[in-house]
Amino acid sequence: xxxxxxxxxxxxxxxxxxxxxxxxxxxxxxxxxxxxxxxxxxxxxxxxxxxxxxxxxxxxxxxxxxxxxxxxxxxxxxxxxxxxxxxxxxxxxxxxxxxxxxxxxxxxxxxxxxxxxxxxxxxxxxxxxxxxxx
Numbered sequence: 001x002x003x004x005x006x007x008x009x010x011x012x013x014x015x016x017x018x019x020x021x022x023x024x025x026x027x028x029x030x031x032x033x034x035x036x037x038x039x040x041x042x043x044x045x046x047x048x049x050x051x052x053x054x055x056x057x058x059x060x061x062x063x064x065x066x067x068x069x070x071x072x073x074x075x076x077x078x079x080x081x082x083x084x085x086x087x088x089x090x091x092x093x094x095x096x097x098x099x100x101x102x103x104x105x106x107x108x109x110x111x112x113x114x115x116x117x118x119x120x121x122x123x124x125x126x127x128x129x130x131x132x133x134x
Contacts, residue, residue, distance in 0.1 A: 004017050004018075004019070004020070004030075004059075004063055006072075007062065007063045007066035007067065007072060008059055008062045008063060008066065008072065009062070009072060009074060010059065012041075013034070013037065013039060013040070013041055014041050015059070016032055016034045016055060016056050016059055017030045017031070017032045017034075017056065017059050017060065017063065017099065018030075018031050018032050018033060018034070019031050020063060020067075021098070023064065023067055025068065026102060026103045027064075027100070027101065027102045027103070028060050028061075028063060028064035028067070028100070028101050029060075029098060029099065029100050030056075030059075030060045030063065030098075030099045030101075031096050031097065031098055031099070032056060032096065032097045032099065033096050033097070035048055035090045035091055035093060035097060036091065036093075036094065040091070042055065043091065046091075047089050047091050048089055048090050048091035049088070049089055049090075050085040050086075050087045050088055050089055050090050050124060050125055051085065052090070053085075053090060053097075053099075053117045053124055053125035054077075054080060054083065054125070054127070054129065056097065056099045056117055057099055057101055057113070057115035057117060057125070057127070057129055058077050058129055058131070059099075060099040060100075060101040060113075060115065061101045061103070061111065061113040061115070061129060061131055062075065062131070064101055064103060064113075065103075065106075065111055065131070068106075073133055074133065074134050075110065075111075075131040075132055075133045075134060076131070076132055076134060077129060077130075077131065078110060078130040078131060078132035079129070079130040080127060080128070080129055080130075081127060081128040081129075081130070082126075082127050082128050083125070083126070083127035083128075084125065084126050084127060085124075085125050086122075086123045086124055086125065086126075087124050087125075090119075090124060093119045093124070095119045095120040096119065097117055097118070097119050097124070098117070098118045098119070099115065099116075099117050100115060100116050100117070100118070101113045101114070101115045101129075102114045102115070104128075108133070109132060109133060110130060110131050110132040110133050111130070111131045111133075112128065112129075112130050112131075113128065113129050113131070114126075114127075114128050115127060115128070115129060
């Protein structure tokens, strides 16, 4: 995880991804188990909403962008589109999360990624995220 923390602007347990499984010029697949952590920074009332999978996807996109650019690209989540949640919560999922992100557009002002998150081959969340560079 320390290698990933060097590629995103998050620190400590807010770095949600554990490792990069595969990466190419336009795609990345990351793995995570942090959804089971009792001190997950996004938990509320002891639960982790499936909506927070968007943050996993945004971090995968950030890692991909940094790997392609050779360093952190400071950015912020600018827009979400066509987000589909297939579950209500994810803290009760015991298998590893797989976060897939595919870059559809990259320009000086930002990037656009399609994403999907699965666990054990089961779809959990999918959508599109726009990242604006700052």
